[in-house]
Amino acid sequence: MRKPINIKSILAYSTLSVLIISLFVSNKKIDFSKGDNLLFYNGPIITMDIDKPSAESVYIENGIIKSIGDYENIRKSIKPSTHIIDLKGKTLLPGFIDSHTHPVISAFLYDMIDLSGFTHNTKEDLWSHFSDKVSKYKPGEWILCKGFDQVLVPNLLPPKISFLDSIAPNNPVLIASQSLHSYWANSLAFQESGIDRSTPDPDISSYYERDSLGNLTGYVAEQAAFEPIKNTILEAIGISKLKTNSLMVMNNYAKNGFTSITSMGITTSDKKVIHLYDHLSSKRSSFLNDMLSTIGILPERNHTVRNFVFVRYDATHLLPSSSKNGDDFFKIIGIKFWYDGSPYTGSMYLKKPYLENYFTKNVLHFPPAHSGSPLLTKDQIGSSIAKYQSTGWQVAVHTQGDMSTRDVIDTFEKLNTNSKKDYRHRLEHCLLVDDISFEKMSRLNLYPSFHINHLYYYGQKLESKIIGSSRGKKILPINLAAERSIKFTLHADQPMFPSEPFSLIHTAVNRKTKEGKSLGEQYAIDVYNALESLTINAAWQIKMENKLGSITEGKYADLIILDQNPLDIDKNNLRNIKVIDTYVHGNKVNLNP
Numbered sequence: 384m385r386k387p388i389n390i391k392s393i394l395a396y397s398t399l400s401v402l403i404i405s406l407f408v409s410n411k412k413i414d415f416s417k418g419d420n421l422l423f424y425n426g427p428i429i430t431m432d433i434d435k436p437s438a439e440s441v442y443i444e445n446g447i448i449k450s451i452g453d454y455e456n457i458r459k460s461i462k463p464s465t466h467i468i469d470l471k472g473k474t475l476l477p478g479f480i481d482s483h484t485h486p487v488i489s490a491f492l493y494d495m496i497d498l499s500g501f502t503h504n505t506k507e508d509l510w511s512h513f514s515d516k517v518s519k520y521k522p523g524e525w526i527l528c529k530g531f532d533q534v535l536v537p538n539l540l541p542p543k544i545s546f547l548d549s550i551a552p553n554n555p556v557l558i559a560s561q562s563l564h565s566y567w568a569n570s571l572a573f574q575e576s577g578i579d580r581s582t583p584d585p586d587i588s589s590y591y592e593r594d595s596l597g598n599l600t601g602y603v604a605e606q607a608a609f610e611p612i613k614n615t616i617l618e619a620i621g622i623s624k625l626k627t628n629s630l631m632v633m634n635n636y637a638k639n640g641f642t643s644i645t646s647m648g649i650t651t652s653d654k655k656v657i658h659l660y661d662h663l664s665s666k667r668s669s670f671l672n673d674m675l676s677t678i679g680i681l682p683e684r685n686h687t688v689r690n691f692v693f694v695r696y697d698a699t700h701l702l703p704s705s706s707k708n709g710d711d712f713f714k715i716i717g718i719k720f721w722y723d724g725s726p727y728t729g730s731m732y733l734k735k736p737y738l739e740n741y742f743t744k745n746v747l748h749f750p751p752a753h754s755g756s757p758l759l760t761k762d763q764i765g766s767s768i769a770k771y772q773s774t775g776w777q778v779a780v781h782t783q784g785d786m787s788t789r790d791v792i793d794t795f796e797k798l799n800t801n802s803k804k805d806y807r808h809r810l811e812h813c814l815l816v817d818d819i820s821f822e823k824m825s826r827l828n829l830y831p832s833f834h835i836n837h838l839y840y841y842g843q844k845l846e847s848k849i850i851g852s853s854r855g856k857k858i859l860p861i862n863l864a865a866e867r868s869i870k871f872t873l874h875a876d877q878p879m880f881p882s883e884p885f886s887l888i889h890t891a892v893n894r895k896t897k898e899g900k901s902l903g904e905q906y907a908i909d910v911y912n913a914l915e916s917l918t919i920n921a922a923w924q925i926k927m928e929n930k931l932g933s934i935t936e937g938k939y940a941d942l943i944i945l946d947q948n949p950l951d952i953d954k955n956n957l958r959n960i961k962v963i964d965t966y967v968h969g970n971k972v973n974l975n976p
Contacts, residue, residue: 414666415664415665415666415667416667417445417446418446418940418969419443419969419971420445420461420462420466421466421467422442422461422466422467422468423441423475424440424469424470425454425470425471426470426472427472427474427948427950428440428934429474429914429948430477430933430934431914431919431932432919432933432935435935438452438934439452439454440453440457440458441934442460442465444462446939446968447940448935448940449936451935474945474948475934475942475944475945476914476934477931477934477942477943478640478641478918478931478941478943478965478966479642479918479943480642480872480917480918480932481641481877481921482647482832482872482917483811483812483832483874484636484644484646484647484875484876485646485647485648485649485650486629486633487646487650487656487660488650488878489632489877490625491625491628492529492878493628493632495527496516496527496529497528498512498529499531499532502530505537506537506539513528524554525556525557525616525619527556529561530561531558531559532560532561534561534840535840541601542601543600544567544568547570554569554571555568555575556571557612557616560727560728561879562725563879564604564605564724564728565605565728566612567601568612570599572612573591573599573612575619576611576614577611577615578591578599578611578612584608585607585608585610588605588756589604589606590604591603591608592604604728605728605730607697610652625656626659626681626682629659629660629682630685633663633687633688636688637687637965637972639881640962642931642942642943642965643688643921643922643925643927643941643967645691645692645693645924646693647693647811647874648693648695648696648719648721649692649694649698651698652695652701654701657715658681659681660690660692660713661713662675663690663713665709666710686968686970686972689713691714691716691927692713692716694718695719696720696721706775716926717777718767718771718778720764720767720778720780721758721759722758722759722764722781722787722791723756723758723784724755724783725783726783726814726837726841726845726849726850729753729755730758731814732754732786732787733786733815733850734754734785735754735854736753737749737754737755737850738849738850738851740848742848742849743848747849755787757787757790761790761794764780764790764794765797772804772806777807777809777925778808778809779808779810779811780809781812782813783812783813785815785817785820785854788813788820789817789819789820792824792827795808795829806828807830808830809832810824810829810831811834812833812834814837815850815854815857816831816860818863821864824867830870830923830924831864832871832874832924833873833891834874835859835873835874836875836880836887837859838859838890838903839886839890839895839897840880842858842900842902843897843898845858859906860903860906861891862906863906865908870924872916872920872924873888873916874887884917885957885958886958888910888917889958891916892907892908892954893957910957914949919932940966940969941967942966943963943964945963946960947959947961
């Protein structure tokens, strides 16, 4: 007797067969290891290779730099399929490496309501814009805002929960500060996230502010307290939104001239998000990922920037079993810790207190004689460094204040005094660093990455209102690192500031605030040093200097074309240089025509 036909099984097998066939006939599968053959000539070529600093032409074969030298000689030996690119006087440079950025939170914030000081000059304009946007939302929809900035917007005070409730009584509201260390929510947002007056604070530095009666004020401090709200929002807006926004963010890095990024403390504890970014950037897509892409669970792959990832200290389950994971397009390389916080929330840890004035007391709400405090004990950070470096992981530590940086360096010194191992651990942001700390960094092989546009956007307020003139003139003393031949980098900490490399270079070279005030001119660096910080130094900090960071035979053809030569133009015009095209492994990755 024949077995009955199982219609469900037939349909399932048929569907699977169609998917498999579609994978094989599809021409959309992209192998990033295959690159174009290219020959560049007729323009300045800045190699960032000290042994051969300039060149007449560069030949790329299958994504690898094969020859550098005389154009006519090289042209005789190129493959017939080679695209010959006449630079027409434009400048060729190795692709920039963003040493400290946050693509996940950038995608999360991508299309939120913009309340930043970059777009609103007055508090009246800001709240009018907010109210107008709120009126367009349906009841129950999350209203998400970014960029709230009490430093850039004059007289802007943080919103109380009652104020947000009055404007949006039928919608959960979340407002993120520009620094992403502070958040404000209304009653519905807390309710949706399962937070009420009895919810315990995660720790002393990350908490839900309460009034004298124990009621929530709306203020949420730091990341641990924000985590349940973030997760609720992600569930509400859907992973498809994050996928779409992630593609836009990655493409914007390429448009700005970045060929690699370092996701510094990637803002997730979800393995699915790591899977997404692995799929977007890795050398080859797996059969499973191709299938998931075909049915729309993962987005379609296209050429994009390389991605080197540090996971957060509280998401170590995301670490692979070995530091030798991934490939040269996507890999997880380390772990990030926070030892202090932000100067604009009072969580930067200082040796001497912040200034006491109307701004710090009534706008930023710092208590009297406040110096900040560490987010971890020395024993906690020390045991963590020892644990992870012993298994081959790089360690990066967020440190802004002078006292914070001293503590962190002293901890490394205690652990690694006699060590000759090439850990290449990193210090992130480094707003205030003294001469002794740089001397120790040099001796201990610690490498700083400077959050240089603190100076451009907030330098004047830091000097006049927050830390005072004496310390304000000494912020971000980059040339002290350069004088000691410490391989430093510059970063924007996107989404705090836009990842625009020539904005970083301009600030490091000119040392002027957005108001035009000079600040610590003695700490300026030259243009070539600044270019190094975004190319060969940045490659060094992620242990990729043998494959990235310069135009050198045998390295990957990660390149950018600029409309002007940064070594030739007036230094006051550096910010105006435009990126024309971006290539990763010889493949054009930006959408510019």
